[in-house]
Amino acid sequence: xxxxxxxxxxxxxxxxxxxxxxxxxxxxxxxxxxxxxxxxxxxxxxxxxxxxxxxxxxxxxxxxxxxxxxxxxxxxxxxxxxxxxxxxxxxxxxxxxxxxxxxxxxxxxxxxxxxxxxxxxxxxxxxxxxxxxxxxxxxxxxxxxxxxxxxxxxxxxxxxxxxxxxxxxxxxxx
Amino acid sequence: xxxxxxxxxxxxxxxxxxxxxxxxxxxxxxxxxxxxxxxxxxxxxxxxxxxxxxxxxxxxxxxxxxxxxxxxxxxxxxxxxxxxxxxxxxxxxxxxxxxxxxxxxxxxxxxxxxxxxxxxxxxxxxxxxxxxxxxxxxxxxxxxxxxxxxxxxxxxxxxxxxxxxxxxxxxxxxxxxxxxxxxxxxxxxxxxxxxxxxxxxxxxxxxxxxxxxxxxxxxxxxxxxxxxxxxxxxxxxxxxxxxxxxxxxxxxxxxxxxxxxxxxxxxxxxxxxxxxxxxxxxxxxxxxxxxxxxxxxxxxxxxxxxxxxxxxxxxxxxxxxxxxxxxxxxxxxxxxxxxxxxxxxxxxx
Amino acid sequence: xxxxxxxxxxxxxxxxxxxxxxxxxxxxxxxxxxxxxxxxxxxxxxxxxxxxxxxxxxxxxxxxxxxxxxxxxxxxxxxxxxxxxxxxxxxxxxxxxxxxxxxxxxxxxxxxxxxxxxxxxxxxxxxxxxxxxxxxxxxxxxxxxxxx
Numbered sequence: 016x017x018x019x020x021x022x023x024x025x026x027x028x029x030x031x032x033x034x035x036x037x038x039x040x041x042x043x044x045x046x047x048x049x050x051x052x053x054x055x056x057x058x059x060x061x062x063x064x065x066x067x068x069x070x071x072x073x074x075x076x077x078x079x080x081x082x083x084x085x086x087x088x089x090x091x092x093x094x095x096x097x098x099x100x101x102x103x104x105x106x107x108x109x110x111x112x113x114x115x116x117x118x119x120x121x122x123x124x125x126x127x128x129x130x131x132x133x134x135x136x137x138x139x140x141x142x143x144x145x146x147x148x149x150x151x152x153x154x155x156x157x158x159x160x161x162x163x164x165x166x167x168x169x170x171x172x173x174x175x176x177x178x179x180x181x182x183x184x185x186x187x188x189x
Numbered sequence: 190x191x192x193x194x195x196x197x198x199x200x201x202x203x204x205x206x207x208x209x210x211x212x213x214x215x216x217x218x219x220x221x222x223x224x225x226x227x228x229x230x231x232x233x234x235x236x237x238x239x240x241x242x243x244x245x246x247x248x249x250x251x252x253x254x255x256x257x258x259x260x261x262x263x264x265x266x267x268x269x270x271x272x273x274x275x276x277x278x279x280x281x282x283x284x285x286x287x288x289x290x291x292x293x294x295x296x297x298x299x300x301x302x303x304x305x306x307x308x309x310x311x312x313x314x315x316x317x318x319x320x321x322x323x324x325x326x327x328x329x330x331x332x333x334x335x336x337x338x339x340x341x342x343x344x345x346x347x348x349x350x351x352x353x354x355x356x357x358x359x360x361x362x363x364x365x366x367x368x369x370x371x372x373x374x375x376x377x378x379x380x381x382x383x384x385x386x387x388x389x390x391x392x393x394x395x396x397x398x399x400x401x402x403x404x405x406x407x408x409x410x411x412x413x414x415x416x417x418x419x420x421x422x423x424x425x426x427x428x429x430x431x432x433x434x435x436x437x438x439x440x441x442x443x444x445x446x447x448x449x450x451x452x453x454x455x456x457x458x459x460x461x462x463x464x465x466x467x468x469x470x471x472x473x474x475x476x477x478x479x480x481x482x483x484x485x486x487x488x489x490x491x492x493x494x495x496x497x498x499x500x501x502x503x504x505x506x507x508x509x510x511x512x513x514x515x516x517x518x519x520x521x522x523x524x525x526x527x528x529x530x531x532x533x534x535x536x537x538x
Numbered sequence: 539x540x541x542x543x544x545x546x547x548x549x550x551x552x553x554x555x556x557x558x559x560x561x562x563x564x565x566x567x568x569x570x571x572x573x574x575x576x577x578x579x580x581x582x583x584x585x586x587x588x589x590x591x592x593x594x595x596x597x598x599x600x601x602x603x604x605x606x607x608x609x610x611x612x613x614x615x616x617x618x619x620x621x622x623x624x625x626x627x628x629x630x631x632x633x634x635x636x637x638x639x640x641x642x643x644x645x646x647x648x649x650x651x652x653x654x655x656x657x658x659x660x661x662x663x664x665x666x667x668x669x670x671x672x673x674x675x676x677x678x679x680x681x682x683x684x685x686x
Contacts, residue, residue, distance in 0.1 A: 042270060042332060049325065056318075066371075069314035077321030081328070081347060088332050088343075152311060152371055231562045235572040396552075498562040499555070 028054035041087040052076040066152045217441040218248030224493045231497035258430035267333040274330030275435035281323045282442025288316045289449035290374045292459045292478035312373035324350045331424035342423025346414035352511040353404040359519035360397045363526040364454045377458035388455040395455045402447040410499035448488035587639045587654040592675040596651035599625040603643035611636035635668040
């Protein structure tokens with residue numbers, strides 16, 4: 016059941032991503048990107064990580080891509096559609112893809128004999144979830160604010176710097 | 190994978206989903222009818238009276254008219270995007286309905302029927318996530334029409350919804366701090382345990398939520414994306430027939446979802462008034478679903494009432510209000526709530 | 539007129555917004571003023587200036603109405619009475635397509651022969667039908683009540 020769902024969702028994600036990069040219209044690319052992002056959210060949901068799934072949709076699909084859409088809508092589409100697709104980059108692109116596929120294939124081949132670690136069954140998962148009150152929201156919260164407080168704060172400062180920089184750049188023209 | 194799994198996760202939700210899909214369009218028709226009636230009464234008119242007694246069959250006549258209209262796409266439109274945009278809004282609106290806890294569970298033919306179709310432990314967050322996607326429908330619909338008024342409406346809707354989402358989220362966060370959970374039914378349970386609705390703890394949050402809710406659903410006095418008097422009909426100017434009705438359905442679904450969220454967060458969801466007062470326990474025979482419908486119905490009426498009362502805001506006023514008033518006030522509200530919780534915890538243990 | 543000063547407390551408590559809501563709520567329950575015309579007809583004021591009628595027994599063909607009419611919609615001819623005592627109108631045409639229902643003819647008439655009736659349903663399919671001759675002006679035109 017869940018593996019069937021996994022393959023279905025993966026097909027949606029990959030299909031969305033493929034349609035995104037092959038679509039000639041930028042706006043359609045953005046739509047396919049949203050499809051892909053929502054698919055990733057569904058994948059998180061399948062892993063019983065509801066919080067991350069919701070945040071994935073809220074932040075990526077609902078927030079960031081809207082801004083993409085804004086930019087795409089306001090640039091001159093006709094000009095962009097005339098630009099050659101793989102502009103002198105197809106050779107490195109193909110090489111890199113071959114390298115990636117080879118790497119993945121090697122991993123699969125090398126790991127073929129390994130014993131598969133069984134996924135924890137439902138009862139075990141429930142027990143883990145029950146041990147932390149409120150499910151994975153609280154787990155993530157506790158982890159972020161205790162063990163990983165320094166990286167968390169560094170990322171916050173980074174975002175703040177980016178924001179101030181953006182405001183500064185926009186302010187110049189006023 | 191036994192029988193209860195199948196009934197709990199597949200059959201009963203499926204029945205509920207089909208019920209909502211079947212009932213809701215009709216319900217929206219009658220919300221529109223009530224809207225026209227109430228607006229008429231506010232203006233000392235009668236409203237629809239011709240089709241059926243007191244115009245009661247008007248929604249059906251409207252629906253038939255919409256369904257028989259031609260499905261037009263403008264010549265220079267991006268037809269694919271143009272056609273899917275209303276569908277996105279409709280799907281999002283209906284998905285949002287699934288998250289509302291509409292009543293206490295009950296037993297039917299030996300099966301536990303839960304009236305909240307999806308009760309995940311991050312329900313509020315999911316609802317917000319789903320609702321945030323509705324911007325796409327408006328923006329894409331407005332852009333794909335390839336016409337100036339829809340594009341202006343689309344830009345306004347995106348800016349407005351993104352701005353007010355911030356205030357809305359901060360407001361909700363304060364309530365979530367009180368409840369200590371992100372689950373919709375968990376919030377109701379928390380209010381039952383606390384013995385009072387959160388409107389009495391979070392009056393500022395309640396008012397902020399109402400205003401942000403009106404802005405999020407693009408209703409008057411914040412209906413700038415539509416703004417009939419200046420933008421014809423905003424993002425759905427070029428739509429006709431059933432695609433237009435999809436936009437309307439989506440808008441009313443969003444109204445119902447936001448009202449439902451408001452009721453869940455601040456008014457105890459499907460619980461009767463004053464759930465801890467023994468004196469009122471004679472009201473217990475009324476099923477929770479009734480209370481839910483009454484409360485949501487009141488806020489639908491409130492939407493209409495606002496529409497009949499206030500003129501539309503100017504665009505810069507709307508943005509100024511959102512960024513300079515609502516966001517600071519909602520953040521202050523969040524801080525004060527958090528502080529109060531810490532103080533209460535440390536004083537009373 | 540400058541907007542009246544508002545205290546910050548009034549702003550924070552939305553007093554003006556709530557006043558607005560209260561006003562609309564009161565109006566919601568006030569009686570409606572709509573008259574559902576084909577099903578019910580409003581009560582007309584006695585001074586209502588409806589379709590013109592002429593009582594040709596009274597008319598003395600003095601031409602005052604024809605002269606005062608700002609739209610020149612009245613055309614009449616009269617002759618000395620044969621047993622009637624005074625002049626009387628031999629023909630009298632009134633074009634309601636031109637009439638602006640100002641009431642001057644009614645006012646100027648020395649014998650109150652021309653007067654506004656309380657009828658307002660004068661719609662016809664043919665423009666020529668709007669020109670009323672003496673017979674129609676006397677007994678009133680055939681009123682088609684709009685039903686449904």
